[in-house]
Amino acid sequence: MRVSRLLLVTLRETPADAEIPSHQLLLRGGYIRRVSAGIYVYLPLMWRVIKKVMKIVQQEMDLVGGLETLLPQLQPSELWKKSGRWEGYTQGEGIMFNLKDRQKRSLGLGPTHEEVVTSVVDELINSYRQLPITIYQTQTKFRDEIRPRFGLMRGREFIMKDAYSFHTNESCLQDTYKKMDAAYKKIFARCGLKVIPVEADSGAIGGEASQEFMLTADSGEDCILISPDGKYAANQEKAVSIPSDPLPIKEEQSSIQTTICSGSIEDLCKTSQLDSSQIIKVILMLATIEEGKFQPILISLRGDQELNEVKLFNEVTKLINKNVLEISPITSEGVASQGLPPFPFGSIGPDLEDTYLKGAKNWSNNFMRLADHTAIKLKTFICGANELNKHKFNTNWKEISKTPSPLDIRKAKPGERCVHDPLQTLQEARGIEVGHIFQLGTKYSNALRATFTDEEGTLKPFWMGCYGIGISRLSQAAVEQNNDDLGIIWPLAIAPYHVIIVIANMQDILQKELGEMLYLKLQESKIEVLLDDRDERAGVKFKDADLIGIPLRIVVGRDAKEGKVEFLIRHSKQSKLVSSHEALNEVITHVQSISNA
RNA sequence: CGGGAUGUAGCGCAGCUUGGUAGCGCACUUCGUUCGGGACGAAGGGGCCGCAGGUUCGAAUCCUGUCAUCCCGACCA
Numbered sequence: 001m002r003v004s005r006l007l008l009v010t011l012r013e014t015p016a017d018a019e020i021p022s023h024q025l026l027l028r029g030g031y032i033r034r035v036s037a038g039i040y041v042y043l044p045l046m047w048r049v050i051k052k053v054m055k056i057v058q059q060e061m062d063l064v065g066g067l068e069t070l071l072p073q074l075q076p077s078e079l080w081k082k083s084g085r086w087e088g089y090t091q092g093e094g095i096m097f098n099l100k101d102r103q104k105r106s107l108g109l110g111p112t113h114e115e116v117v118t119s120v121v122d123e124l125i126n127s128y129r130q131l132p133i134t135i136y137q138t139q140t141k142f143r144d145e146i147r148p149r150f151g152l153m154r155g156r157e158f159i160m161k162d163a164y165s166f167h168t169n170e171s172c173l174q175d176t177y178k179k180m181d182a183a184y185k186k187i188f189a190r191c192g193l194k195v196i197p198v199e200a201d202s203g204a205i206g207g208e209a210s211q212e213f214m215l216t217a218d219s220g221e222d223c224i225l226i227s228p229d230g231k232y233a234a235n236q237e238k239a240v241s242i243p244s245d246p247l248p249i250k251e252e253q254s255s256i257q258t259t260i261c262s263g264s265i266e267d268l269c270k271t272s273q274l275d276s277s278q279i280i281k282v283i284l285m286l287a288t289i290e291e292g293k294f295q296p297i298l299i300s301l302r303g304d305q306e307l308n309e310v311k312l313f314n315e316v317t318k319l320i321n322k323n324v325l326e327i328s329p330i331t332s333e334g335v336a337s338q339g340l341p342p343f344p345f346g347s348i349g350p351d352l353e354d355t356y357l358k359g360a361k362n363w364s365n366n367f368m369r370l371a372d373h374t375a376i377k378l379k380t381f382i383c384g385a386n387e388l389n390k391h392k393f394n395t396n397w398k399e400i401s402k403t404p405s406p407l408d409i410r411k412a413k414p415g416e417r418c419v420h421d422p423l424q425t426l427q428e429a430r431g432i433e434v435g436h437i438f439q440l441g442t443k444y445s446n447a448l449r450a451t452f453t454d455e456e457g458t459l460k461p462f463w464m465g466c467y468g469i470g471i472s473r474l475s476q477a478a479v480e481q482n483n484d485d486l487g488i489i490w491p492l493a494i495a496p497y498h499v500i501i502v503i504a505n506m507q508d509i510l511q512k513e514l515g516e517m518l519y520l521k522l523q524e525s526k527i528e529v530l531l532d533d534r535d536e537r538a539g540v541k542f543k544d545a546d547l548i549g550i551p552l553r554i555v556v557g558r559d560a561k562e563g564k565v566e567f568l569i570r571h572s573k574q575s576k577l578v579s580s581h582e583a584l585n586e587v588i589t590h591v592q593s594i595s596n597a
Numbered sequence: 598c599g600g601g602a603u604g605u606a607g608c609g610c611a612g613c614u615u616g617g618u619a620g621c622g623c624a625c626u627u628c629g630u631u632c633g634g635g636a637c638g639a640a641g642g643g644g645c646c647g648c649a650g651g652u653u654c655g656a657a658u659c660c661u662g663u664c665a666u667c668c669c670g671a672c673c674a
Contacts, residue, residue, distance in 0.1 A: 009624090011607090011608055011624085012609090012624080013609045013622095013623070014609080015609080016667080017603095017667050018667095028608095034666095036665090036666095037665085037666070146598085146671095147668095149667085149668090264673070264674080265673060281673055282673085283672075283673060301673075303673085306672060307673075308672090328598090328671075329672075329673090329674075332674085411672085504632085536632095537632055538634070539632090539633070539634035539635055540635050541633095541635095542634045542635085543634065544635085546634090555633080
């Protein structure tokens with residue numbers, strides 16, 4: 001391709017609304033254009049990158065027996081109501097765009113495809129003889145993100161590869177899950193990217209085991225915790241650790257004392273000379289449950305610990321066995337709007353009476369009482385006395401009439417001891433989630449009554465797995481991991497073109513002819529080649545070549561008269577003078593190295 | 598959803614305090630000189646100053662509303 005015909009529009013200045021390097025570089029390099037928040041045009045260079053990523057992914061999916069299909073984006077609400085996800089996905093923090101057609105039928109734009117794929121597989125598969133099966137697609141997905149940002153990283157419209165597997169039993173599912181795990185590792189390696197698999201929460205999709213693939217980058221939105229020996233890696237949402245030990249308190253007669261402070265743990269520690277690990281703090285949250293119900297939750301945590309809302313969400317869902325739409329903090333305004341008397345915020349203890357909720361307009365009249373292990377393990381502690389500016393000192397769970405059962409709802413933090421080896425401490429890293437694999441089990445097949453007939457002639461629900469890769473996100477994340485002060489440095493396997501020939505001076509006939517000759521020969525060798533034939537000054541062309549990040553470069557310049565050119569590898573910044581023939585061979589050797597990988 | 602900021606040419610910005618018919622740099626067009634790391638000179642083209650109301654003889658500028666975009670937060674108040 002000739003650069004003069006490429007629709008290459010590069011920007012010298014960084015657009016003001018781009019924050020992270022990859023977003024800035026893709027805009028500046030003429031790869032993408034924003035149409036609306038979280039909605040982008042993939043310009044010709046970007047589309048080539050995306051197609052390359054898709055191709056690698058598709059090849060590896062085919063190798064593990066995946067069948068490629070294309071599922072609809074426009075999906076009827078009935079399907080989502082059957083699986084029980086319609087409300088959760090359209091209300092509260094719901095992420096599904098939804099609409100009504102002229103018949104007033106409700107439809108959603110697919111943020112994911114479990115419902116559709118499960119129902120179609122149910123129609124097609126009747127017998128265990130047809131199983132196992134894996135179906136996949138590469139499709140544009142729609143998600144009404146709370147806050148789209150960072151270009152393609154968190155878009156409202158994006159490209160994803162999603163695969164779904166169906167099995168007669170759990171061990172067969174686990175077998176495919178393992179194969180997918182291996183295929184994913186191979187995919188990221190082939191793309192030339194550093195990606196770490198971590199244990200993960202399965203989130204709204206639900207299910208049992210799940211693993212995320214995190215591309216390491218400083219701008220990553222996710223915090224991951226890793227053990228130095230590499231044996232443990234988890235998303236902070238899911239991570240476990242051994243908490244630090246609390247500072248012991250001398251056991252004395254318990255007493256209620258006046259504490260003049262703002263109500264924060266920090267203040268209380270200062271004014272009463274305590275350590276935060278000696279205090280039990282209480283957080284009030286409100287769960288919004290399907291069918292418009294609201295459940296106040298009273299959570300006890302050790303003072304130095306932080307609430308892990310994802311763990312909390314999962315535990316609450318398990319306990320009430322219904323879809324929870326949202327969990328958010330209870331505020332004094334919220335209390336007032338229920339027509340309730342004010343709560344003693346800042347001095348609440350684990351035993352705050354349920355009578356505080358009596359007469360609430362639409363909240364449940366009882367607190368759901370939860371506590372983290374670290375709180376329950378405290379023998380003696382300080383906690384709120386349920387009266388403004390009063391705390392109970394040297395109290396214990398025996399004195400607290402309402403002892404909740406212990407759960408793991410605390411946040412693991414870097415520096416804490418690892419569960420598998422207490423001699424090691426967790427390290428923090430930032431990551432961009434580019435892939436996620438799940439063992440769904442029978443959640444969706446049960447909900448949608450998707451069944452097959454087994455050897456004994458009885459109906460069984462499918463065992464299912466699902467496996468996603470964010471194609472467009474991965475393509476940008478690759479830039480986040482591979483750039484320098486001059487621009488992008490694409491890994492060869494996913495670069496839009498393998499090589500760019502820069503003719504330094506288009507006025508020089510010798511240079512021009514040698515460049516054209518190399519261009520032709522490279523094309524004949526099936527090399528993806530760009531020829532910068534623009535009538536620009538050499539400096540401009542070098543800057544653009546650096547910016548758009550083509551991994552290999554041949555500069556045809558003043559040594560053309562000796563038949564020599566410069567060969568340069570983008571990431572090394574070093575060039576060497578070679579004959580045009582040698583340059584050809586260099587390019588061919590490099591390109592072959594990726595096809596052999 | 599809460600907080601903050603910003604909307605002026607394709608991109609980056611000034612002008613707004615103190616109202617008087619819109620400017621700079623880059624990019625674009627033409628000509629000339631130049632030609633290995635984002636050249637120089639000359640001459641041009643391009644703007645309903647986000648949108649809608651209001652105040653005023655007169656609004657990019659002041660007031661009100663609205664929309665959009667970006668950032669932070671949505672965890673111990």
